[in-house]
Amino acid sequence: xxxxxxxxxxxxxxxxxxxxxxxxxxxxxxxxxxxxxxxxxxxxxxxxxxxxxxxxxxxxxxxxxxxxxxxxxxxxxxxxxxxxxxxxxxxxxxxxxxxxxxxxxxxxxxxxxxxxxxxxxxxxxxxxxxxxxxxxxxxxxxxxxxxxxxxxxxxxxxxxxxxxxxxxxxxxxxxxxxxxxxxxxxxxxxxxxxxxxxxxxxxxxxxxxxxxxxxxxxxxxxxxxxxxxxxxxxxxxxxxxxxxxxxxxxxxxxxxxxxxxxxxxxxxxxxxxxxxxxxxxxxxxxxxxxxxxxxxxxxxxxxxxxxxxxxxxxxxxxxxxxxxxxxxxxxxxxxxxxxxxxxxxxxxxxxxxxxxxxxxxxxxxxxxxxxxxxxxxxxxxxxxxxxxxxxxxxxxxxxxxxxxxxxxxxxxxxxxxxxxxxxxxxxxxxxxxxxxxxxxxxxxxxxxxxxxxxxxxxxxxxxxxxxxxxxxxxxxxx
Ligand code: ADP
Ligand code: MG
Ligand code: ZN
Numbered sequence: 348x349x350x351x352x353x354x355x356x357x358x359x360x361x362x363x364x365x366x367x368x369x370x371x372x373x374x375x376x377x378x379x380x381x382x383x384x385x386x387x388x389x390x391x392x393x394x395x396x397x398x399x400x401x402x403x404x405x406x407x408x409x410x411x412x413x414x415x416x417x418x419x420x421x422x423x424x425x426x427x428x429x430x431x432x433x434x435x436x437x438x439x440x441x442x443x444x445x446x447x448x449x450x451x452x453x454x455x456x457x458x459x460x461x462x463x464x465x466x467x468x469x470x471x472x473x474x475x476x477x478x479x480x481x482x483x484x485x486x487x488x489x490x491x492x493x494x495x496x497x498x499x500x501x502x503x504x505x506x507x508x509x510x511x512x513x514x515x516x517x518x519x520x521x522x523x524x525x526x527x528x529x530x531x532x533x534x535x536x537x538x539x540x541x542x543x544x545x546x547x548x549x550x551x552x553x554x555x556x557x558x559x560x561x562x563x564x565x566x567x568x569x570x571x572x573x574x575x576x577x578x579x580x581x582x583x584x585x586x587x588x589x590x591x592x593x594x595x596x597x598x599x600x601x602x603x604x605x606x607x608x609x610x611x612x613x614x615x616x617x618x619x620x621x622x623x624x625x626x627x628x629x630x631x632x633x634x635x636x637x638x639x640x641x642x643x644x645x646x647x648x649x650x651x652x653x654x655x656x657x658x659x660x661x662x663x664x665x666x667x668x669x670x671x672x673x674x675x676x677x678x679x680x681x682x683x684x685x686x687x688x689x690x691x692x693x694x695x696x697x698x699x700x701x702x703x704x705x706x707x708x709x710x711x712x713x714x715x716x717x718x719x720x721x722x723x724x725x726x727x728x729x730x731x732x733x734x735x736x737x738x739x740x741x742x743x744x745x746x747x748x749x750x751x752x753x754x755x756x757x758x759x760x761x762x763x764x765x766x767x768x769x770x771x772x773x774x775x776x777x778x779x780x781x782x783x784x785x786x787x788x789x790x791x792x793x794x795x796x797x798x799x800x801x802x803x804x805x806x807x808x809x810x811x812x813x814x815x816x817x818x819x820x821x822x823x824x825x
Contacts (some may be wrong), residue, residue: 348586350550353578354558355507355543357570359520360475360498361530362408362538369497370440370625371472372629376421377536381479381490391436398626399424403497404447404628405638406529407471410499411448412639413523414466420630421736422447424622429615433476441500443619446470447628454505454647459661466503469735474498477537490518499530505544505555508576517567522646522669534566543570543598545577547585556581557591559766561598573598577605611666630784657681657688666696672710673700679717686724694724698741714748715741723751730811736760764811766818769802772810773818777799781817787823795819 360636361609368375371388388395412420425443427512430491474496479488501520507513523538524530532539544566546556561577564570576598581591595614596605609615644652646668653664667673673695680691695710699720703710723744727737732755740754756763777784787794802815 351578351585352550352552353509353580354505354546354548354555355509355513355574356505357501357503357513357516358505358542358544359501359503359517360474360540360542361501361520361524361532363403363497363499363529364531364538365400365402365406365497368495369400369401369403369471373495375496376492377531377533377538379492381488381492383459383785384492385494387730390437390491397440399625399628400497403471404630405634406497406527407469407499408525408630408638409448409529410501411469411643412642413527414451414453414501416448416451416466416469418448418630418635419445420632420635421445422628424625424628424786425619426622427472427617427619429617431475432487433491433494435494439473439475439579440622440625441472442470447630455512455518456510456647456650456661456665457515462512464506464512467502467504469499471581472498472500484686505546505558510571513543513574513594514567514571516790517570518531518669519646521567522671525671526643526645535605537565538640540565541570543577545574545581546591547581549579557589557593557604560595562595562608563598563600565600568788569598569600572600572603573605576603580605581634587812588816604650610650629703639713645673649678653677653692654686657692659692660689663692663696665785667692670787676710676715676717676720680721680724683717683721685721686728690724691720694720694741698738702741702745713745715745719744719751726751726755730762730813731755732760732762733812735808736762742754758808761809763806763809764814766814769810769814770818772802772806773822776805777819777822784823795823808825 365375367373371386373384373389376384385431388397408418422442422445424439424440427441428438429439446468448469449467451468453464454609455462455464474493476491478487479490481488503516507516521532524532524539530538541564543561544558546559548554548556559577559581561573579756584591585770586622592610594610595608597608598605604717649668650664653659653726654661667677675819677691677695681688699710723737723740726732727734732740739758739760740751743749744751780801782796783794783797798819799812799816802810802819803812
């Protein structure tokens with residue numbers, strides 16, 4: 348069998364979290380009673396005129412900056428005409444040949460290596476309504492609340508080479524949207540969706556193969572499954588001497604298969620033309636620069652800093668940086684300079700993440716502040732409390748609040764590092780465990796671990812384990 352390479356390009360739609368819709372003053376809110384967030388403008392009634400929400404432009408320009416795009420300070424909006432019951436106007440206002448942003452790029456990290464994926468364009472457009480299919484009603488129900496919700500469409504170059512890379516692109520883009528706070532990115536609410544273009548070609552070939560575009564990809568994991576299925580399907584056709592037909596396919600995630608929707612011959616003609624009811628969009632250079640200043644340090648830059656300056660392993664750095672809440676706590680905590688960054692990372696990815704998963708609470712929703720976490724870790728690093736006592740203190744802070752030092756005092760959790768009293772404890776344990784002592788002397792060095800454990804138990808977990816180990820060794824070898 349020949350060697351094949353998969354080529355992928357993504358079209359990602361993200362709903363912007365502006366207060367109001369893109370061309371009218373209806374609220375942009377998810378989960379409301381059907382057909383309560385609508386008005387004559389977003390229903391496209393005759394005689395109405397749209398007014399562009401400038402926030403949507405600002406949000407798109409900010410995303411353009413984050414993806415290093417060129418911003419087209421003068422651009423236009425166009426009508427894309429098609430008939431579908433979820434679109435009462437029978438056209439969608441979008442941008443055709445001149446998008447707001449173009450020619451950008453995105454860095455992804457994949458298996459420890461960095462890769463650049465080109466961004467063709469980012470444009471603004473309006474969302475359509477939603478059709479609901481209720482078993483109790485023989486027909487479709489239309490909810491128009493989503494009509495006119497602002498969207499940005501981010502189109503990548505066909506630079507992606509595997510489902511893993513596609514997943515990395517989607518995760519990275521979602522991370523950036525969250526950092527910029529311009530989209531809720533809730534897959535289950537459909538606030539971020541994507542169409543996946545897939546082709547295959549012989550390895551080494553410089554020409555692109557014929558692509559299929561897959562729609563109805565409703566989650567990032569469905570994108571991964573869809574790409575893998577589609578590449579296999581196309582390779583199967585080529586291997587059996589067939590040719591790929593350019594077509595739009597529908598991904599059925601439950602069946603794990605894609606099906607033909609329409610081929611190039613019956614491709615839709617959208618009859619794009621300039622939107623006559625809206626003026627040219629003109630964004631001043633000054634405004635473009637101002638918006639650039641609002642871009643915070645983005646996840647990729649954070650990963651780089653955590654690895655280079657803090658010595659974190661890349662996977663840990665990525666896990667923290669991709670989650671804005673984790674990154675906030677990590678940055679604030681390490682900025683205090685009271686404890687090692689690696690300890691902060693271990694806490695956030697370990698006990699804190701586990702607590703949030705178990706309780707469904709968010710990191711920023713507990714009384715644990717960066718100061719408290721840094722204080723708790725510092726006490727542990729100084730050897731004042733054991734790691735198990737630190738877990739106890741953590742639980743008290745998140746459940747009831749309070750200061751680490753005060754909790755340590757109140758619960759008597761301070762570790763005993765007093766050599767004199769520990770020496771006495773060690774001697775007592777040795778006297779009570781003659782068998783282990785003779786085992787140790789006969790070469791069974793792991794008997795020491797058991798003896799340390801006995802001392803810890805007898806001290807109620809408060810003996811400093813390092814000091815105990817040293818004292819026991821001295822006594823046994825002395
Ligand atoms: P169209 O205007 O016909 O939709 P575009 O040039 O806008 O085509 O590309 C749409 C998407 O398809 C982009 O994400 C692009 O990267 C991707 N794409 C284009 N050609 C191929 C190909 N041969 N294989 C895979 N993806 C492709
Ligand atoms: Mg396209
Ligand atoms: Zn409206």
